[in-house]
Amino acid sequence: MLKKISKILLLLIFLMGIVLNSLPINTEIAKASVSANxxxxxxxxxxxxxxxxxxxxNNDPAKSYGLYDPSQSKWKMYWGGDLEGVRQKIPYxxxxxxxxxWLSPILDNLDTFASTENTxxxxxxxxxxxxxxxHFGDWTTFDNLINDAHANGMKVIVDFVPNHTTPIKESDPTFAEGGALYDNGKYLGNxxxxxxxxxxxxxGDIQNWDDRFEAQWKNFTDPAGFSLADLSQENETIxxxxxDAASQILAHGADxxxxxxxxxxxxxxSKTFADKMYQQKDIFLVGEWYGDDPGTSNHLEKVRYANNSGINVLDFDLNTVIRNVFGNFTQxxxxxHNMVTLTNNEYVYESNLxxxxxxxxxxxxxxxxxxxxNFHQALAFILTSRGTPSIYYGTEQYLSGGNDPYNRAMMPSFDTTTTAFQLISSLANLRKNNSAIQFGTTRERWINNDVYIYEYQFYNDIVLVAINRNTNSPYNISxxxxxxPNxxxxxxxxxxxxxxxxxxxSGRVSDFTLGAGSVAVWQYNSSANYPQIGSVAPNIGVEGNVVTIDGKGFGSTVGQVTFGSTPATIKSWSPNQIEVYVPNSNPGTTNxxxxxxxxxxxxxxxxxLSNNQxxxxxTVLNAPTTNLGDKIYLTGNIPxxxxWSTNTDGGINNAQGPLLAPNYPDWFYVFSVPAGQTIEFKFFIKRADGTIQWENGNNHVVTTPTGVTGNITVNWQY
Structure with missing residues (x-):
């Protein structure tokens, strides 16, 4: 009887919450508010x-009953947040x-404990x-959230996890669910x-996280004593x-x-995945490439990935320095400034970070x-710098907490009066309305160990920012x-x-004192009477894809957009945004x-791109002997x-590689190429001293697979 009364009480509370907090539900999936930019x-x-x-x-559903902790004291159990809760807080x-x-992953997760009180x-x-x-809802709940977000001018990005499934122990097939994988309820395997x-x-499990083969072809390990079953993206079915799974999320309106x-x-x-996503609509893709900061062994691989895959990356490079400068004062x-400069030079599309x-x-x-x-200073910096700032939930409420899981406390309140809330709100408005931060180039204007004054400029739009991280000493700025302008x-x-x-x-600021710990922002916004491109998104794709051009001064009268010398068909045209279809033009980089x-x-x-990817x-078998520092690359007759380039830096459409050799002297790697197309290619060794050793013989000539994946194996030609 008490259990029945409790359920009725919960239902009444839920219905009251709907009345007090709900927004109008649209009956159809709304169009995304803006573009992939x-x-x-x-x-x-x-x-x-x-x-x-x-x-x-939905706090303790029957399908996975017992994983919910109503006391919210067991940090690795469910605490009750859901998609409906996010929807109700859209006004906030x-x-x-x-x-x-940005929503954490929304899809069906492990139905059991992975270890004690670990879900x-x-x-x-x-x-x-x-x-x-x-625990989060269903597709209808997700649709309602998407609708209301779009109706309020917001996009929704969903976290997607294609690397692995669920926890396993190689020594115990009965542990958890054995990494089991399902397709809309149908069992596929474990x-x-x-x-x-x-x-x-x-x-096996990753032992050396800096080894590219281990990092990509072995299982993640968890401190709790288990691993995560590593999916084979080389498998056609997977x-x-x-x-298909990612496409379903987009079909439900995700941006x-x-x-x-x-x-x-x-x-x-990744590149093939991006191609398939962009063929559906102009969305934003960003990948988590954790670590590998400048100076580390795999940093170039991260840069190459960001410049070539069609997937942007989270800026861990800058994050490390931000935390060192404003957090622990070790830099x-x-x-x-040096990190801003370095990343601007390394990444072709640094404003997408x-x-x-x-x-x-x-x-x-x-x-x-x-x-x-110092916390406010760090926030002000990312809100007034290139790239798109991401605010971790609760930041505006001054949430603290150590490493996982203690950095994932329940949202404590929804107070709109905190200084952090007001700071984010104010600078978000600046970002939205001044194209200098969105599209502009940056330069350092004044600097010492504690003060950084930097300026962003896009044509005549300007934002000048001054930050003094020293909370005790003001500085005279001359x-x-x-x-x-004057x-x-x-x-x-x-x-x-x-x-x-x-x-x-006349271009000079009168001397002034920048107060201890202070942040100041000055800006100038102008109108444009001629076309100024600030963004093209996505910046990679095949013929027929929709891309969006953002900027200023396009006017209301439809003009022309060209890819190189090839005109594009216009889908829509407004003074600040144009949508076009990628035309039938030569593959490769074009302006x-x-x-x-x-x-x-x-x-x-x-x-x-040359075609669908x-x-x-x-794989190249029986390659020549290599020594420490030698690397094998692949190049061919397509972008x-x-x-046929032997350039191996992180730029767009250079030679591909380096390959991996877990079964030396055989080398392999996975590259994205046009499907069902005859291509020519060769391998070469780039020796540690920079010299190039080509394989002999004629070019390898093959027709690529027509599916999503495939294999091409040749012998090294001597």
């Missing part, structure tokens, strides 16, 4: 289970200035990529009945299954995907440094130059962080140009293989 956006990263409980009836997020919501509450242990996790299927890699652990599966699948403002001060895989900033002033400029933040006004005459009112714009680099395992 996120340069003017602010992202809000949500761990669904820890944000808000909008539907108490809108007031915060958020324009993109898949976080979403990263997917068992069925076609079903919504029952790690231990895989001998004739090849759905999983069976190479590759197609993952692409993009955050792809988990991209450094841990082959880059060829200074020169280091911060996602910046952040913390996330779900590291301690929160305030756990490292509890000084609120000799500061700027592109701001005039007096008040602090855009209205003194929120103790900023001041400045006076500009996009807008002509409006008889005036040509600047150009923007686009990578036209397939990820192919290229995807470098057009």
């Amino acid at each position: 996120l340069k003017g956006d602010v992202i809000y990263q949500v761990i669904i289970d820890r944000f808000y409980d909008g539907d108490p009836l 997020l809108k007031q915060l200035g958020i324009t993109t919501i 898949g509450y976080h979403g990263y242990w997917t068992r069925d990529f076609k079903v919504i996790e029952e 790690y231990f009945d895989d001998s004739n299927k090849g759905y999983f890699h069976h190479n 590759a197609k299954y993952l692409i 993009g995907l955050r792809i988990d652990a991209v450094k841990h599966f082959n880059a060829g699948f 200074n403002m020169y280091d911060l 996602i910046t952040f001060i913390d996330n779900h895989d590291m301690s929160r900033f305030l756990d490292m440094n509890s000084n609120i002033t 000799g500061l130059y700027t592109s701001l 005039g007096v400029y008040s602090d855009y933040l209205n003194g929120m962080l103790n900023g001041n006004s400045i006076s500009v005459t 996009i140009k807008v002509t409006a009112g008889g005036v040509d714009s600047n150009t923007y680099l686009f990578n036209k 397939t990820s192919v395992v290229f 995807e293989l470098g057009n």
Whole structure:
């Protein structure tokens, strides 16, 4: 009887919550609010289970009963947050200035404990990529969230986890669910009945995380004493299954995907995956390539991935320095500026990087440094810098916490009066309305160990920012130059962080004192009377794909867009945004140009793919002897293989590789190439001293597979 009364009480509470918190539900999937361009956006990263409980009836569902902790004291159990809870808090997020919501994984997770009180509450242990996790809702709940987000001008990005399934122990097939994989409820297989299927890699656990073969072809290990069953993206069934699953999320209205652990599966699948996604609509894709900062052994692989795969990356390079500069003070403002400069030079599309001060895989900033002033400075920096800032849920409420899982506390409140809330809201508005931050180039204007004054400029739009991280000492600023026109400029933040006004005459700022711990922002926004391209998104694709061009001064009268010299068909045209179809033009890199009112714009680099892509395992048998530092690469007669280039840096469409040799002297790797097309290629060794050794004989000539994956194996020609 008590149990029945409790259920009725829960239902009444739930219905009251709907009345008090709900938004109108659209009956059809709304169109995405904007394009794949996120340069003017602010992202809000949500761990669904820890944000808000909008539907108490799904807290402890029968399918996976017993994984819920109503006391919210057991950190690795479900605590009740769900998709309906996110939907109900859209007004709060809108007031915060958020324009993109990043949802943690939404799909069906492990139905049992992986170890004592250890569940898949976080979403990263997917068992069925076609079903919504029952603790979070269902596809209707997800549709409602998408509808209301779009109706309020917000995009939704969903975390997708194609690297692995669920926890396993190689010594115990009965542990948890054995890595079992399902397709909309239908059992496909698990790690231990895989001998004739090849759905999983069976190479043991990662021991050396810097070894590329181990990192991509072995199982993740967890500190709790188990591993995660590593999926084989080289398998046609698995590759197609993952692409279909991601496509289903997009079909339900999602505006993009955050792809988990991209450094841990082959880059060829990533590029083919991106191609399949972009053929559906112009979405935003970003991958998590954790670590490998500049100076480490695999940093170039990360840069090559970001420049060539069609998938942007989270900016861990800059994150490390931000935390060192504002958090633990082990680096200074020169280091911060140098990292901005380095990443701007390395990444072709640096404005597509996602910046952040913390996330779900590291301690929160305030756990490292509890000084609120430095915390505000770090926030102000990412909100006024290139790339798109991502705010981890609860940041605006000053959530603290150590490493996983203690950085994933329940959202404590939804207070709109905190300084952090007001800071994010104010600078989100600046990002939305001043193209200098969205599209502009940056330069350092004044710097010492504690002070960084930097300027972003896009044509006549300008944002100048000054940050003094020293909370005890003000600095006299003299000799500061700027592109701001003559005039007096008040602090855009209205003194929120103790900023001041400045006076500009003939490109020079009158001397002033930058207060201890202060942040000041000054800006100038202009109109444009000629076309100015700031963004093309996506920046890779095949003929017929839709790409969106954002900028200024396009006018209301339809003009022309060209890819190289080839005109594109216009889908839509407005003063600040144009949608076009990729034309039938030569594959490879090409410059996009807008002509409006008889005036040509600047150009923007686009990578036209040769055709629909397939990820192919290229293997060369019995290669010559190599020594430490020697590497083998592949090049060929198509842009995807470098057009016979032997350049091996991280630029677009260079030689592909380096290959891996777990079965030396045989070498292999997976590359994305046009499907069903005859291609020519050769391998070469780049010796440690930089000299090139080609294989002999004629070019290898093959017709590539027509499926999503395939294999091409040849002998080294002597």
